[in-house]
Each structure stands twice: as structure tokens, then as C-alpha cells.
Amino acid sequence: MKVIMAYCNLRADECLVNGKVVMRRDAGSEDSWFKQIYKQQELVYPKFYKMDVLSQAGYLASELIKRANPGIMEAYADDEIALVFANASSSAETDRRFVQSYAGGGSPSPSLFVYTLPNIVLGEIAILNKWYGENMFAVLPKFAPGFYLDYSEILLASGSRAVLCGWLEATAGRTDVFLFMVEEQENGTEFNAENLLHLSRTAAAF
């Protein structure tokens, strides 16, 4: 049976791992919300500071899943975990910042430009974990369980043994991040549309 073994939700004001709130945003902090999570969770990966918001979101959620579920990734070879991510706004937040870098009399920023593609976050996660598996990033109008169900079915039937899925909406006004790990196991939360919708909204329920 395909099951969701672990998941992480990042919302505007709270960070949840496997349905439990691990942190709430400090509205008085000068740090961005993602930087607050990075510091408070004592993560150490200096490249984090170079990343755009999409990559920061994917990095944080995937690291928190790994931390809360030790050994979850070790069961797989370096090309057996596929990454299937999607969102609605592509890399629009970083695109806007890149335009700002040159539209106001400045010069186009190469360090922003390299993040003006939504799939860069997949590269960041692959680099950090040394994963050589399948990658896909789709742009969809809204979170759609069927997309993950369909494409995971394809991947799990053709060489991948686990799929790290993600919905990554992270713009100036909106944080809606949901990462979940799909595996073949005998017990667990079944990987179906109903459960996915429920878990994606976990944060709102608490």
C-alpha cells in the first residue's frame, strides 16, 4: 500500500511536522519567517542564506521531515527517491525581485536570475542529499491531489521507490507549503486524495 509516512506544513504563522506544531512565528523578530525557522531549529547549511524563498521553503520542510523521521531516507539508494513539486505562482516572487534589480537603473543580478526557475528548489534538495533521482515541477492553479497521485503512480511503477512531494507557495503575502513523503509500506496513512486534502489543511485545523 502507498502511504504518507511523514509530512511538514509551513503556514504564515506556524510550522508543523507530522501534524504537530513545532514552532510559531515571532511577529516581533527582524528575521524573515523562514530565517526564524532555520535559526530556531538549529539547522546548519550556510547556503540557505543564498537561496530564494522557494528553495528556502523546500529546504526547511525536507530537513524537518528528515529530522522528525530518522532513517526515513536511508532505506533508499541515491536514485530511488523522486521529487515531485508544484505550485501556482512558479518563481514569480524571485522573478519580481530580478526585474527590480535591473528595471530601476541597476544591473541584472546573476544571483537572483539563477533562482528564476521553479525547479531550482529540486536541484537544491538533490545537491544537499546527493540524490540522483527523477525530478518534476508543475505549475497548477491550486493544490491538486490527483496530480500527485497520478504522477507518483507512474514513478513508483518505473524505478523510484519513494516520492518526496511538495506544494510550495511562498510569496511576499502568502506561505502555503506542504511536503510529504510517499512510500510503499504495510501500515500508515493511505496515500489518497481525501487524506492528502486533510493533511494539506492540517495547520488550519489546529
Add this chain to the structure above:
Amino acid sequence: MIYIGAEVIVSPLGDNAEDNWQALSENRSGIALVPAAGFNKEDIHLAKITGLSGHLRFQQLVIKALASLEERIDASILASDRTIVLISSTKGALDDNLHDQFSETCTSVMQQFNLSHLPIVISNACISGVLALNVAGSMVETRQYEHVIVIGCDVASDFVLYGFQSLFAVSDKPCAPFDAARNGITLGEGCGAALISATKSVFKNPPLELLTGTSANDANHISGPSRTGEGLVRSVHRTMEKHGTGAEEIDFICAHGTGTVFNDEMEAIAFNRLSLADKPLNSLKGYFGHTLGAAGAIETIVCMQMMRNNMLIKSLGYCDAGTSQPLNIILENGPKKLRTILKTASGFGGGNASLMIRNL
């Protein structure tokens, strides 16, 4: 069997696959010097479509390609709920709406062609086109859909040009993939579309067979190619293994070949590691420029035309060997029986993808 056919290209070389083929067989390039196009008003070589201007250029191209494809198939399948459209693109309608680059095009295409499903956008940098074709083949293989239409499209923009200029990655002459004097990419715009289906009878002209492939990340760098070609090696290896295809069966390789020093070097290393270095190989970037999310679709379609015509097309812009490992780059057009070909792509984010096409 998974069929692929009804192929369409809209590019600076023409509005359909046949006109594009005619241009390629005459080794005509779509690249031209555009005055003051650069960030500092430099003249820049670009492959732009004459007459494509104003608003909604992305949408115009996608609709034009799909309308042309519609004429080459049993058009009744478009409205079927067993049919879906995949659009592969990096920046979509960025110039029309920076904050929402795809919604309007997807909605318009759905309405205009009376589709049952909203198109799905696949955005994986320069491997988007090859990846979308693989997803399409897999969707048909697993019976999720009966028919999948892949439309790869990207349009030229200041945004992307200035970005590549900021990386010092734009060639000062038409790009010269694999050549010793190559020094960067030439950006292009265009659209390629094809139908992937398990039903042969929906194609008006005989289709070819799609041997769906795999993708693999380099796990190396977000904007620099791997020095070992590891991701590309793994992708091609798995694609060939999946279909039990031996190296001796590959008749031709349509490489990614962007014309940057490091990308082309990486590919040369990978093809040598794969024992495919002796295969006739080209890059089509010298004809179309780099069309980013459309490149994999457009170039796969050219492969199909090469197979239909049993003809190798020379790698435009190449003169002298310029990689540390040898490759068998096609120097002149020439006849060759093409039964099985390999198409590869690599891109930002460390992505690599490959597929094969077989002549029936």
C-alpha cells in the same frame, strides 16, 4: 505501443514541421543579429519569430501550434475527457503577467479547443520539453489518459536575455555548439507540439514509436553542469535499460548542445562514459537558438522529421573539435537509415532527461 506523431513546429524557420524541415535541409538558421537588444543596447544574436509581437505572444504561439496539430489528428479526441494537454515552458507569458505566467493561456486554450481538462504546465528549465514527452508517454502507458498532447513553448524576453547576459553566457556570434571557439548560448523562441497516443488511427499520417525515458538530477550545482556528466549518464543509461536497447541500436543522438563551454564539455564526457561517442550527433541550437522549455519538444520533432526523411542534419556552427573527449559531430547533411534515435536534454537545477524514438 506508444505512438508519437502529428508533429508541429512554429519557429523563426516556419509555421509548420514541413517548412522547418525544408529550412533545416538547406542548413538555414533562424538566428539573426538584433540591433540594440542587449541590456547595454548591444546588438545581440537571437532567433526571433518575425511577426510575433505585442501582447499574449506565448498564448498566440501555443494556440497556433495546437490549431495546426488539430488538423493532423482525429480532431474529435480534443474534447474527450481521456485527452490532456501538457505545456512545457520556463517563463510562459512572463511579459504579459509576471505574477501569473500560465493561468490565462491555459484557460484560453481550454476554452478555445473545448478541452475537458485544464492543461498541466511542466516547468523544469531546459529539460521541460523532453520531460513532458516522457510524462505524456507514461500517462498513456499507465492508461491514465488515452491521448496526451505536448506543447513546448517559450518566447524571447528581455528578462531571460538580461539574465543570461548577467551570467556572461550569451554568445557574441551565432552559438557554435561543441565547437572549439564556442562561447555561449543564443536565445530563441518557438513552439513544438506532438500527440502521444496508444491509438494509431487517430493520426492522419503514420506516427513513430515513443520509447519513454527517464530523468536524473546531477546533484551537483543549480546553474553549472556536472564535471562528470553523472546525471546525464544515469538518465541515458536508465532510458536504454528500460527498453533493453543496446548502444549498437542507437543510430543518432540529438544532444542538448547549448554552446556554452561547460555544458558541451559535460555532454562529451557523458557520451564517452556511455560508449556512445561514435554515434552521429548534432545540436540543433545553431538553427533555433536555445528555446529553453520548448527546446526538447522542438528538437525531438526535428528528430522525427530526420527519421521520416532518413537524413542526418549537420550540427550548424561546428567547425573544430572543442571538447576534451571526442564526439562524432555531423559535419554535412547526408542520407542515413534512422531506426532508433536518442534525444537528451540538461538544464539549470541539475536536471537531465532523455528519450528514444523508433521508426516503425
